[in-house]
């Protein structure tokens with residue numbers, strides 16, 4: 001097992017660092033460093049810069065516009081983006097539906113949708129979860145009934161991240177009820193401007209509207225917008241979920257958070273000294289750093305296996321569980337480091353045009369919102385309990 005980087009990898013690392021230093025817009029970096037959701041305008045502006053550099057789609061095959069990076073290069077880029085507070089491209093287009101389209105879509109669908117994903121001309125959202133169908137996704141009820149060259153879709157999706165921004169939604173719909181629930185699902189690409197679609201906001205613990213409900217009321221969708229075969233959508237859905245769970249450890253981002261906690265602890269008073277001199281506080285940070293290092297080397301081991309042509313099974317689930325636990329522990333400590341100023345959380349209002357001064361030092365704005373939002377990290381992308389079930393079955397054979 002070789003965990004060291006080659007000279008080419010190190011040269012690539014320098015290239016990524018230089019690109020981020022020169023091309024990452026300061027406002028985008030600042031918002032990400034505070035842990036706030038990107039605005040649509042900022043996300044699209046940054047993604048267009050990435051696309052111009054040819055770095056929009058690290059995981060796509062080169063023939064569709066991918067980077068052709070090795071496994072190690074992808075890892076390095078992920079680390080450097082995390083450390084520099086550079087947002088990764090919004091996942092719904094480039095990481096989720098894009099690979100489904102180039103793997104299972106027809107030529108017309110590839111020609112129509114893939115360039116628009118790379119150019120960020122379409123903002124996609126993910127219509128999987130429904131009330132009552134989250135972990136048990138295959139029980140979904142949103143129905144699509146064939147009518148000539150269209151399907152007529154009725155039902156409801158929930159927790160649809162950024163649906164309010166979206167031009168397109170990829171949806172799992174029920175096209176058959178007669179057999180096993182997994183065998184009656186189809187995968188549709190739906191234009192959000194189609195009559196009959198209503199988006200209603202859900203406000204999260206962070207007081208932000210990133211989540212939504214999406215209602216479908218006699219929505220006509222051309223059959224040409226179905227991916228692959230009717231009733232085979234579960235296969236495409238599972239392929240997508242597999243992609244969703246890779247690169248979920250977020251080691252680079254957590255390393256930046258450690259740095260952030262250290263900086264705040266160096267500035268904050270604790271008794272007669274600074275917080276960074278407080279043994280109890282630093283022990284908590286030290287324990288997280290040890291776990292983070294273990295996670296980093298675990299991820300490197302898995303990458304080394306992938307580079308050697310081996311297949312992963314439950315490993316992404318382990319990365320998801322440990323990665324999200326560490327992210328949550330870090331934002332908890334971040335809030336603790338701020339004392340009473342950590343309690344204030346009105347991120348958008350504080351930054352979007354409000355002219356009164358927010359309380360506390362500048363670095364205190366953002367962590368509470370991020371801390372509250374990240375409670376969701378152990379739920380989205382398949383809850384951590386479900387990941388533990390996967391590990392217990394596939395690794396422990398239970």
Ligand SMILES: Cc1cc2nc3c(=O)[nH]c(=O)nc-3n(C[C@H](O)[C@H](O)[C@H](O)COP(=O)(O)OP(=O)(O)OC[C@H]3O[C@@H](n4cnc5c(N)ncnc54)[C@H](O)[C@@H]3O)c2cc1C
Nearest residue numbers: 126127128129133134135159160161376379380381383385
């Ligand atoms: C911030 C956020 C963003 C999201 N974005 C999207 C999106 O864009 N598109 C989309 O389609 N969905 C999205 N989701 C939905 C997400 O995928 C679901 O919330 C998740 O799959 C869990 O489903 P659920 O909420 O219905 O909870 P449930 O499945 O009802 O689970 C409730 C609890 O029971 C536990 N549980 C359930 N089944 C088992 C089991 N078999 N064994 C052990 N424990 C179990 C779960 O772990 C959880 O703790 C998002 C969720 C969040 C929080």
